[in-house]
Amino acid sequence: MAPDSALRARSEKSVDLEALRAWRLRRLRDELKTRDYAGVLLYDPINIRYACDARNMQVWCLHNAVRYVFVPTDGPVVLFDFHNCAHLSAGNRVIAEVRPATGWFYFAAGDRCAEFAQRWAAEIAELVALHGGGNRRLAIDKCEPLGVAALNALGIELHDGQEVMELARRLKGPEEIACLKASVAVCGEAMAAMRAALVPGMTENQLWSILNQVNAAEGGEWIETRLLAAGARSNPWFHECGDGVIEAGDLISFDTDMIGPYGYCADVSRCFLAGDGKPSDEQRRLYRLATEQIQYNMDLLKPGLSFRELAERAWQLPPRCAANRYSVVVHGVGLCDEYPGIVYLQDFQAAGYDGVFEAGMAVCVESYIGEEGGREGVKLEQQVLLTETGVELLSDFPYEEALLGREV
Known part of the structure; x- marks a missing residue:
């Protein structure tokens, strides 16, 4: 069995990655504006891929909450990536900034989960305050109870991010x-x-x-x-x-x-x-x-x-x-x-x-x-x-x- 390398070469030439990324980000932000959200915080690797085209250990990250992205309705996209992985997004113009992620699930944090979740929530709330224009309504696709409580305690009102993503993704450019x-x-x-x-x-x-x-x-x-x-x-x-x-x-x-x-x-x-x-x-x-x-x-x-x-x-x-x-x-x-x-x-x-x-x-x-x-x-x-x-x-x-x- 010999893979057809010409097939891959043809497919690579057929996709304009810059146009792909711009279309998807525009679709996502249109859905956020429709719902009057300040932005969305995404953990699902597939949603992260759609929002900013940043791929990293996709299957592993489906069950380990080690990376996430904050997409404001208006403002710079901030990717929080896994340990020492900032270089993976070099050249991706959708992403304005890459920061180290804070993992607060038990494997990563052990008996310090609550402490790490509060640190994580403070950083997210700061971004909402910086780019939300006073709007504290944040969509999120996946979040365990500790994180919900920590964001709520900082005045962040959480909404269904999966609805936002599915409806953004429904039409293909x-x-x-x-x-x-x-x-x-x-x-x-x-x-x-x-x-x-x-x-x-x-x-x-x-x-x-x-x-x-x-x-x-x-x-x-x-x-x-x-x-x-x-x-x-x-x-x-x-x-x-x-x-x-x-x-x-x-x-x-x-x-x-x-x-x-x-x-x-x-x-x-x-x-x-x-x-x-x-x-x-x-x-x-x-x-x-x-x-x-x-x-x-x-x-x-x-x-x-x-x-x-x-x-x-x-x-x-x-x-x-x-x-x-x-x-x-x-x-x-x-x-x-x-x-x-x-x-x-x-x-x-x-x-x-x-x-x-x-x-x-x-x-x-x-x-x-x-x-x-x-x-x-x-x-x-x-x-x-x-x-x-x-x-x-x-x-x-x-x-x-x-x-x-x-x-x-």
Whole structure:
């Protein structure tokens, strides 16, 4: 397997990082102004990436609160980075200043958590006072109780920063679209390598490792899940890959959940057949149902359609597949799975929310077809961009002709 270095070179030339950073910061500040917030304090590495394009040990920082960024609605962006990491942001013109972060979670602070949290809060409150113009309303995406109490004690009024970020991220600018296309291209290369390497006798883990290898070789960052299952493990869905051996005639369903180049997500699902034999009539039937669901729901998507309307009009699952239905019909995608998430109509009262599709949203259209008590399941998913007239398909990796019933 030889990674296509020309692919990475093409994708690097297609993205203007300065324009990307300016678009995202403007989107974020527009949301802050709409809500009359003085600014936002961000801990989630994905939100930090969106706000100022500063990457550092992304997965580790998802569970260790060691870096954060303060973005005032008006004023200089201050990044608080991990120990001796200021050099990582050299040349990033969005970031006006880099300071050492104060870690006050237990691993970092031990029995001094309260002391460190108060020190941290004082520094944040000082920035709010300096750049807020008297406004002390601060959005924050993640914060443990000690920090909330410490900021409140200093007169800082806290609000939901995740809402700000999800709504800012919902519309994609030209450079974000280029990033998504670069990531999906790498994902397509990886899936082609997986299909070429697939032989009966290999393990699920061995097949899954190819996605990781190609992604890393082409400048990608990580894989969010390990959703690959062969044969009877593919129904019901959500078994993660393991050391089980793939047998001839097995269906292998997988969901890439790949954070690729520039930190953008390629969330594409496909289903392969192991070996050189012909698929069974049952395998073809399941596969054709999945492609029918995807296409039907893609054809519904357009600006102005509400989330509830999509749930009401969406393709109807066969009754025997309803119990094993996927969690959503459609969801947003950008730096990861994002707002919105549209559930099936039968789940709407318990778990749904309304909203409106807009041109500039990138979304994934989902299908999982696995009958209750059935042996195998088919997972398919397409990534698309909403335009003024409908959708543009981003994930052009082909379906399996043999599983569609078309011999090649």
